[in-house]
Amino acid sequence: MAYPRGSRAPLEFGGPLGAAALMVLLPATMFHLLLVARSGPARLLGPPPYLPGPDVLWSPRVLLLWLAWLGLQAALYLLPARKVAEGLELKDKSRLRYPINGFQALVLTALLVGLAVSAGLPLGALPEMLVPLAFAATLTAFIFSFLLYLKALGVPPSALAPGGTSGNPIYDFFLGRELNPRICSFDFKYFCELRPGLIGWVLINLALLMQEAELRGSPSLAMWLVNGFQLLYVGDALWHEEAVLTTMDITHDGFGFMLAFGDLAWVPFTYSLQAQFLLHHPQPLGLPMASAICLINALGYYIFRRANSQKNTFRKNPSDPRVAGLETIPTATGRQLLVSGWWGMVRHPNYLGDLIMALAWSLPCGVSHLLPYFYFLYFTALLVHREARDEQQCLQKYGLAWQEYCRRVPYRILPYVY
Numbered sequence: 001m002a003y004p005r006g007s008r009a010p011l012e013f014g015g016p017l018g019a020a021a022l023m024v025l026l027p028a029t030m031f032h033l034l035l036v037a038r039s040g041p042a043r044l045l046g047p048p049p050y051l052p053g054p055d056v057l058w059s060p061r062v063l064l065l066w067l068a069w070l071g072l073q074a075a076l077y078l079l080p081a082r083k084v085a086e087g088l089e090l091k092d093k094s095r096l097r098y099p100i101n102g103f104q105a106l107v108l109t110a111l112l113v114g115l116a117v118s119a120g121l122p123l124g125a126l127p128e129m130l131v132p133l134a135f136a137a138t139l140t141a142f143i144f145s146f147l148l149y150l151k152a153l154g155v156p157p158s159a160l161a162p163g164g165t166s167g168n169p170i171y172d173f174f175l176g177r178e179l180n181p182r183i184c185s186f187d188f189k190y191f192c193e194l195r196p197g198l199i200g201w202v203l204i205n206l207a208l209l210m211q212e213a214e215l216r217g218s219p220s221l222a223m224w225l226v227n228g229f230q231l232l233y234v235g236d237a238l239w240h241e242e243a244v245l246t247t248m249d250i251t252h253d254g255f256g257f258m259l260a261f262g263d264l265a266w267v268p269f270t271y272s273l274q275a276q277f278l279l280h281h282p283q284p285l286g287l288p289m290a291s292a293i294c295l296i297n298a299l300g301y302y303i304f305r306r307a308n309s310q311k312n313t314f315r316k317n318p319s320d321p322r323v324a325g326l327e328t329i330p331t332a333t334g335r336q337l338l339v340s341g342w343w344g345m346v347r348h349p350n351y352l353g354d355l356i357m358a359l360a361w362s363l364p365c366g367v368s369h370l371l372p373y374f375y376f377l378y379f380t381a382l383l384v385h386r387e388a389r390d391e392q393q394c395l396q397k398y399g400l401a402w403q404e405y406c407r408r409v410p411y412r413i414l415p416y417v418y
């Protein structure tokens with residue numbers, strides 16, 4: 001996005017102070033959740049059961065395991081891909097190329113893990129290592145972001161992200177200076193966004209399911225549901241991998257601590273919170289309730305997928321028969337905005353579907369604790385904030401046409417409410 005000559009992008013996330021606070025608060029929250037999930041009272045707002053010392057956090061063996069995981073995912077990324085996709089046009093008019101082999105990486109990882117488990121790998125032991133693993137991931141994210149910051153000092157201005165060039169080192173370190181840091185064709189941001197964290201998340205879920213089976217004879221229905229729902233979500237993200245190339249993370253945000261920590265540590269260790277909670281706090285779940293929760297997840301997934309696919313199809317080819325009949329608003333950029341169909345209901349129908357799914361992932365954990373609802377609460381805050389950021393970017397891009405869209409589609413996420 002272009003800003004007037006001589007001016008910089010406005011500061012987000014509360015500027016340098018906000019960025020500094022988030023760099024402490026996000027890891028602290030992640031460790032709090034990991035510790036509280038295994039404690040008896042499991043109180044989201046209570047103190048953690050203990051403060052982990054260096055002997056709990058630090059384990060060279062676990063660090064090696066984590067680096068081996070990153071290495072495996074990097075090797076799978078480098079395998080021949082069924083397709084190579086082009087990203088959006090960059091400031092220098094070039095387009096980057098990205099391998100589309102994320103789903104293949106998921107399947108190959110599943111095969112390798114299956115083989116290793118049948119050869120005796122104790123996957124059920126993984127839940128015991130979550131705290132040192134999360135520490136290794138956090139350490140990696142800090143070191144990696146520092147290296148990315150240094151790398152960005154040597155790139156031309158056209159390679160920098162609009163938001164990460166404030167000149168304040170703390171803020172730029174957090175948001176990320178370089179838009180698409182690469183070594184040869186290996187794209188770090190694209191790799192991290194979809195591979196080690198997302199696939200790691202479902203692997204942690206599976207390990208929790210296996211440990212529950214070891215402890216109680218068989219996994220509970222609640223654990224099956226959480227595993228199934230989240231596997232569907234991750235499988236869907238990797239199946240539609242190409243769509244990530246148009247998200248603001250890839251097209252607008254630099255690759256700094258926010259995304260490095262988010263992708264590598266936050267996603268696997270906090271998004272698996274419901275399964276962590278269920279291992280230590282089994283919840284009875286009858287078939288009627290389980291069926292109702294499946295329906296809620298299916299509704300959320302339907303809205304999420306149809307809305308995302310409708311926009312992606314339209315952006316790829318507005319004359320595609322599946323979208324050609326929809327009403328649109330022309331913009332000065334030559335692109336159009338959909339104003340009927342899913343995108344005529346609210347301005348972010350995909351967020352609505354995602355939030356409904358988030359609720360369905362917590363419901364199997366019952367209503368006795370707030371802790372398993374953390375994801376839903378955090379995700380609501382994240383999407384409301386993300387919506388506001390996207391709104392600013394669209395206003396900048398489309399000007400009057402965006403204002404007209406907002407007039408015709410007044411609600412952002414939830415019809416008649418917000």
Ligand SMILES: NC(=O)C1=CN([C@@H]2O[C@H](COP(=O)(O)OP(=O)(O)OC[C@H]3O[C@@H](n4cnc5c(N)ncnc54)[C@H](OP(=O)(O)O)[C@@H]3O)[C@@H](O)[C@H]2O)C=CC1
Nearest residue numbers: 247248308311336337338339343348350351354386390394
């Ligand atoms: N699980 C998680 O932690 C997270 C999940 N997500 C999910 O990721 C997905 C992608 O989200 P995100 O990248 O934030 O945003 P969107 O997929 O909603 O994309 C927003 C962009 O879509 C285009 N657009 C907006 N309105 C219209 C319209 N009416 N017609 C045509 N194009 C329009 C604009 O870009 P342009 O015009 O340039 O194409 C806008 O910038 C969502 O489903 C979200 O729920 C997101 C964040 C975290």
Ligand SMILES: CC(C)=CCC[C@@H](C)[C@H]1CC=C2C3=C(CC[C@@]21C)[C@@]1(C)CC[C@H](O)C(C)(C)[C@@H]1CC3
Nearest residue numbers: 026193236237244247249258259261262263266267
């Ligand atoms: C609080 C914090 C650490 C913020 C960083 C935010 C990141 C955790 C999220 C930013 C955008 C994301 C997306 C996904 C996961 C979470 C992060 C990285 C995503 C890969 C999940 C699966 C979806 O189908 C998706 C591919 C659309 C999505 C893209 C955005």
